[in-house]
Amino acid sequence: MTSTTSELRTRAGEAGYSGAIPFRGKGLVAAYAGITALVLALLMVFGLLMKTSQAGVITIPANRFYQLLTAHGIGMVAISGLGGAAVMWFFLSRYVSLSPAILAANLVCFLIGVVLVLGAIFIGGFAAGWTFLFPLPAHSQGVWSVGAAASYLIGVLVVGVGFLLLFLDTGRAIISKYGSLGRALGWPQAFSNTTEPPPPPTVVASTVVTIINIPAIAVGAVILTMSLVNAYAPGFRVNALLAKNLIYFFGHVFINSTIYMAVIGVYEILPTFTGRPWKSSKPFLIAWTATMLMVLAVYPHHLFMDYANPLWASVLGQVLSYTSSLPVLAVTAAATLANVYRSGMKWNLSAGLLFAAVMGWSVGVIPAVLDGTIAINRVMHNTLWVPGHFHTYLLLGVVAMLFGFMYFLGLSTGATDSGLDRAGFWMYVVGSLAFASAFLAAGAMSVPRRWAVHLEPWLALDKLGALCALIVVAGATVFVVKFLGRVRAISA
C-alpha cells in the first residue's frame, strides 16, 4: 500500500474535496467523521467487554452487561447513520445544493439524543435492548424507572427527528436539481431509451436512502411515541405483534440505509485510485430501484418465529431475503471487482478498507440469506448466528467503509500510510473475519444471543471471540487515533 504523498493529495483534490463544498459544510463533515470515529471506538470497547465477560475472563454484573448491550446496539445503529450521513452529504453536495444548517441541526439533535439515551442507560439503568420491544420498556420489574424508559425513548425520537430533517433536505435538494425522485433514480435511462445522461451513482443511492428513510423514521416515531404513552399510561396498550412489525420495519430499513450511504464512498473514492469512473449503467440503476422496493418489504424476515404473523408476510420475507442479495452480489460486488481488476492502482489504506468493506458486505450476505430461510431460521433465530452475519457486513462492511472515508479525508492533509496503518488494516480485516466466524460457529452450536452469562460448553468460542475482538479494537484504535490527529487540518 504505497503511493507518493503528492499523488494521493492530488487524487483527493480531484475527487472534489478541496473547495468543492461550502466552508461550513466542510467543518461539519469533519465533525461528523470525528464524532463517528470516537463513538465507534467507545462502542467497540463495550463489545469487547461484553464478549470478555461472556467468556468468563472478567465479570460484569448482569444489569451492567445488559446496559452495555443496549448502548452498543442503539449506539452502533445511530453512529453508523451519522457516519453514513457524513459520507453521503460530503459527496452528494458536489451534485446538489444541500443545507449546511440542516446538517448542523441533525448533529445537534444527535448530540441531545445521545445525552438522553446515555443518561437513561448508565444513570437510569435502562436496558431494554436497542429494539425496545414493546412492552419491555415499561416492564422492567423495578430494574429501571419509567423516567429512564422515557429518557431513552425520547432520546431515540430526537435522533430520529434530526435524521428526518436531513433526509427531507436531501429530498428537497435532489428534486430541485433533477425535477423528480424518479429522474434522480434514473428511471428514464433504466426503463426507456432516452439519450439523456443518467444521474451519477451518488445521486441514485442518495435518492434511495432518502425515499426509504422518511417512512422508516416516521414509523419509528410512531412506535416510540406509543411506547412512551404506554410507559406513563399502562392502560394504553398496543398489539405486541403490530409493535414488532413497526419496530423491525424502522430498524431494518434504517440500518440498511447506513450501508447504502456509506457505499457512496466506494463509488466516489475507489475510482480516484483506479482511474475508472463508476458509471450509472442500466443494471446499476435497475439494481438500486429493486433494492429500494425490496428493503421496504423484506423486514418480515425478522418475524419468522412470530407464528401469529401472516403466512404471506413470512413467505414474502423469505423470497425477498434471497432476491435482496442479487443487487449486492451481482452488481455492487461485481462492479467493485471490475473497477479494481488489473487497474494498475497502488493500494493505500483508504482503497484497501473500501475494497475489504465490499468483500465483507458480500460475504456477510450468505449467512444472512440462510437465516432468511424460514426452515433454517427456526434453529438459528436469536442465536449468535445473527450477530455473526450482521457483524460481517456491519463491522467489516459499513464501519470499514467509514474508516476508508476517514483515511480518504486524511489524504487532503498530506498524510500517508505508515507501517502502523498497514498493521491496523490487517488486524482489523483478519480480526473482523475471525470474530464474525466465532459468532457464526457459536450460532451453529445454538448459543443464544443477548445472554449475560454463558454456559460452560460455550466458553471456548467466547474466548476465541474475545481475542479476535481485542485484535479488531487494536486495529480500529490505530484508525481512530490517526484520524482524530488529522481532523483539525481536514476542517481547516
Next chain:
Amino acid sequence: MEQTVAVFVSATLGVFLLIIFAGVARSVTRTASAEDVAKSAARWRKTVLWTLVLLFVPAIGYSLTKLPYSRGPASADVVIEATGNQWAWVVTPDTVPAGKVVEIRVTGADVNHGFGLYDANNRLITQTQAMPGFTNVIHHTFSTPGTYRILCLEYCGLGHHTMFSQIVVSSAP
C-alpha cells in the same frame, strides 16, 4: 441438520468469495484496458446473476415445504401449555411420552420471550416467540426419550439468561 447446511454453505461460498477478492486485489500490479474489463465483467455479472437465480428457485421452493407453522387443528396426543414470565417458564405438563404428537401452546404473560427447545446435546431443535396476547403453536414429536431444555430466546430484561425449564420425555408406553 439445518445448522450443518448453514455452516457448510456459508463456509464454502464465503471462502470462494474471499479467494476472488484476494485474487483481484493482487491483480492490480498488471494493467488491462477498462473497456475490456467492463465487457468481461458484464458477461460475468450475467453468469453470476443467472447462477444465483437457478440456485435460489429450488432452494426457496424446497425450503418452503418445510415451514414450522401449524396448519389448522392437528390431532395432538398431548397438549403442553408454556407461558413465559419475567423470569421463569410455567410449563404444564412437563412430562410427555416419546413418539406422540405434542402440541405446545406458547404465550407470554408480560413481555416477549422466546421459547427455545433444546435437545440433550444442547442443540436447538425448534422455537417460537412467546408473545403477550398471542398463542403460537408448535407441533412436535419427540422421538428420543430424555430431558429437553427450554431456554429463553428473546431478550426480556435482567433475568433473561436465567430462564431455564425442561420437558422430560419418557419412553413410549
